[in-house]
Amino acid sequence: MEFTLKTFIFYGFALMTIASALAVVTVRNIVHAAFALMVTLFGVAGLYVFLQADFLAATQVIVYVGGILVLILFGVMMTSGRLEMRIHIERGQLLLGGGISLALLMLLLTVIANTPIWKNLTDDGTQLAPTTERIGQLILNEKFLLPFEVVSVLLLVALIGAALISRKEVRD
Amino acid sequence: MEPLKNIESLAYFSPEILLVVFAAAVIIADLLIKNRESELVAYISLVGLGCSLVAILITNSLINSNEPIPLFFGMIRLDGFAVFFKILLLLATAATILFSLRSEELDARLKGEYYALLLAVTFGMFLMASSTNLLMIFISLETVSLTSYILAGFLTHSPRSSEAAFKYITYGAVASGTMLFGLSMIFGMAGTGDLSQISSQIASVLASGGVSTLSVLIAITFILAGIGYKIASVPFHMWSPDVYEGAPIPITAFLSVASKAAGFALFLRFFHVGFGKPEILQSIDWGFILAIVSALTMTVGNLAALPQRNVKRLLAYSSIAHGGYLLMGAVLLTPEGLGAIFFYLIVYLFMNLGAFYVVVLIANEAGTEMIDGYRGLATRAPLVAGAMAIFLFSLTGIPPLAGFFGKWVLFYAVIGEGLYWLAFIGLLNSVVSLYYYARIVKAMYFETSEDTNGLSFSTGTFALLSVFAIPTIFIGLLNIFYTFSDKITLQ
Numbered sequence: 001m002e003f004t005l006k007t008f009i010f011y012g013f014a015l016m017t018i019a020s021a022l023a024v025v026t027v028r029n030i031v032h033a034a035f036a037l038m039v040t041l042f043g044v045a046g047l048y049v050f051l052q053a054d055f056l057a058a059t060q061v062i063v064y065v066g067g068i069l070v071l072i073l074f075g076v077m078m079t080s081g082r083l084e085m086r087i088h089i090e091r092g093q094l095l096l097g098g099g100i101s102l103a104l105l106m107l108l109l110t111v112i113a114n115t116p117i118w119k120n121l122t123d124d125g126t127q128l129a130p131t132t133e134r135i136g137q138l139i140l141n142e143k144f145l146l147p148f149e150v151v152s153v154l155l156l157v158a159l160i161g162a163a164l165i166s167r168k169e170v171r172d
Numbered sequence: 173m174e175p176l177k178n179i180e181s182l183a184y185f186s187p188e189i190l191l192v193v194f195a196a197a198v199i200i201a202d203l204l205i206k207n208r209e210s211e212l213v214a215y216i217s218l219v220g221l222g223c224s225l226v227a228i229l230i231t232n233s234l235i236n237s238n239e240p241i242p243l244f245f246g247m248i249r250l251d252g253f254a255v256f257f258k259i260l261l262l263l264a265t266a267a268t269i270l271f272s273l274r275s276e277e278l279d280a281r282l283k284g285e286y287y288a289l290l291l292a293v294t295f296g297m298f299l300m301a302s303s304t305n306l307l308m309i310f311i312s313l314e315t316v317s318l319t320s321y322i323l324a325g326f327l328t329h330s331p332r333s334s335e336a337a338f339k340y341i342t343y344g345a346v347a348s349g350t351m352l353f354g355l356s357m358i359f360g361m362a363g364t365g366d367l368s369q370i371s372s373q374i375a376s377v378l379a380s381g382g383v384s385t386l387s388v389l390i391a392i393t394f395i396l397a398g399i400g401y402k403i404a405s406v407p408f409h410m411w412s413p414d415v416y417e418g419a420p421i422p423i424t425a426f427l428s429v430a431s432k433a434a435g436f437a438l439f440l441r442f443f444h445v446g447f448g449k450p451e452i453l454q455s456i457d458w459g460f461i462l463a464i465v466s467a468l469t470m471t472v473g474n475l476a477a478l479p480q481r482n483v484k485r486l487l488a489y490s491s492i493a494h495g496g497y498l499l500m501g502a503v504l505l506t507p508e509g510l511g512a513i514f515f516y517l518i519v520y521l522f523m524n525l526g527a528f529y530v531v532v533l534i535a536n537e538a539g540t541e542m543i544d545g546y547r548g549l550a551t552r553a554p555l556v557a558g559a560m561a562i563f564l565f566s567l568t569g570i571p572p573l574a575g576f577f578g579k580w581v582l583f584y585a586v587i588g589e590g591l592y593w594l595a596f597i598g599l600l601n602s603v604v605s606l607y608y609y610a611r612i613v614k615a616m617y618f619e620t621s622e623d624t625n626g627l628s629f630s631t632g633t634f635a636l637l638s639v640f641a642i643p644t645i646f647i648g649l650l651n652i653f654y655t656f657s658d659k660i661t662l663q
Contacts, residue, residue: 114384
């Protein structure tokens with residue numbers, strides 16, 4: 001495999017994503033975990049760039065890194081005094097869960113190894129083009145209008161649910 | 173038929189649009205109504221369901237049974253199959269609203285949200301029954317799941333209800349994440365989200381050696397995890413007893429009937445249209461895998477129901493077992509299997525909702541969900557006890573009640589395909605289930621309670637009870653002069 005600057009950056013992003021994702025689930029301090037999650041989400045945005053999904057990458061940074069993560073941090077800071085979380089896991093559960101995860105990993109690696117048609121999209125001659133306009137057309141004018149509208153119902157439901165759960169209990 | 177474009181599709185989409193419009197109307201009406209005791213919002217929801225039913229019947233008259241209409245560029249499809257499930261789901265939702273009106277568990281201040289959410293979840297289930305695109309399948313499933321989480325945890329003052337919502341959402345997030353991963357693999361392999369093209373696309377990449385059979389197997393297994401969670405099949409059933417026990421009783425009834433039916437609609441369409449083609453099934457015997465899942469589901473459900481003391485929890489395990497019976501029909505991938513599922517779902521709708529209605533009534537009057545609370549019910553409220561006995565014996569499958577005919581049609585279809593062992597396991601399970609259903613009947617008729625005061629119910633209660641009890645007795649006869657397998661097909 002040719003080792004260009006591009007592959008170098010790609011592996012940099014991949015490593016960053018995986019390492020920080022590991023940190024999210026292993027560190028004890030919940031604020032540290034939240035910051036590690038920021039790096040993970042940012043790394044995923046980088047991977048989107050490599051997939052030529054420019055709009056998605058920008059949205060990922062704005063919505064997840066910029067919005068949701070800040071909310072998570074505020075949520076953590078304002079709701080619990082305790083930043084350290086000790087979760088007790090039985091040895092048997094750890095072995096079982098670890099075993100299943102490992103088996104799943106091996107299975108998925110086998111799938112990757114057995115799939116010979118991985119194509120490098122940039123090298124097959126297609127022109128790089130911005131996707132934003134195309135996505136807008138698809139969502140508002142063409143095929144994806146219905147899913148887009150249904151998602152708005154989904155969000156309305158989520159909003160009602162959030163209001164219900166967070167509402168102060170009034171007893172009369 | 174060419175898929176219709178967005179604007180052209182709207183007329184055929186009117187049942188769903190009406191549901192959303194009425195959900196919004198419920199929220200607005202709730203803001204305007206000052207009187208907390210007013211039940212107007214519930215009646216607005218019922219009117220909404222009625223309008224939607226009329227719209228379904230009108231759109232149904234527009235379709236030709238042999239030619240489904242693909243809507244919104246093939247995102248969803250209007251066919252006899254979708255119409256059947258929509259009507260079934262509407263009936264279940266209407267029953268849930270009527271139960272909720274009589275249930276004393278629910279907070280009177282939150283009526284608006286409650287009924288709006290019920291309409292929204294029905295909207296999601298309509299889409300589950302008609303989706304023909306991987307993206308729509310996932311979004312409709314998520315809409316239903318998210319709304320169900322909120323409804324399960326609706327009793328915010330009850331720790332049990334909050335626990336139910338928490339367990340539901342935790343399992344649900346894992347299941348839908350797994351399913352999404354499987355869907356993305358299928359999309360990657362097929363290059364299309366359209367259910368009707370996936371099968372041929374995957375067959376051609378399989379033939380060219382582009383992907384391995386293992387990848388397809390893993391992708392479909394992941395998707396099955398998501399669907400299996402929705403229909404509570406083993407091994408994805410763990411959530412259901414806790415959720416069913418903790419949720420408000422009308423919601424438990426709704427989840428056990430409507431959510432399961434919508435899950436089956438999605439499952440059937442996915443397998444019959446997407447993966448039922450022999451070219452994909454060649455190397456993997458899906459029928460056999462599903463037959464084992466079906467056998468496990470009914471056996472685990474029935475065995476776990478045996479020691480239960482809480483009637484709600486007992487009915488939760490029983491509904492897992494009934495999911496197993498229904499899966500027997502799904503295994504077959506034949507029109508007879510489909511027809512058997514349709515018939516069983518109708519029967520199950522009446523008998524299971526009826527049983528849950530009695531649980532609502534007893535919870536209101538006696539304040540308990542335990543079997544002990546049913547002691548001496550035969551003398552305290554003979555009509556209610558009689559109706560409960562009918563529902564329970566029908567759930568067991570004792571002739572001449574509807575449940576017997578439902579099982580008969582299912583077993584007949586299974587034996588027709590030569591799966592004698594599966595039919596035998598189903599039969600054994602019915603015998604086992606008699607034990608725990610009969611325990612409730614025994615408590616009602618042969619045990620006495622200290623409290624011998626008669627329970628009084630309103631005329632409306634008896635009317636609603638008979639709406640479920642009379643079909644439970646007679647609907648089995650429907651099977652004699654009407655066969656679903658000729659009328660409704662999936663293509």
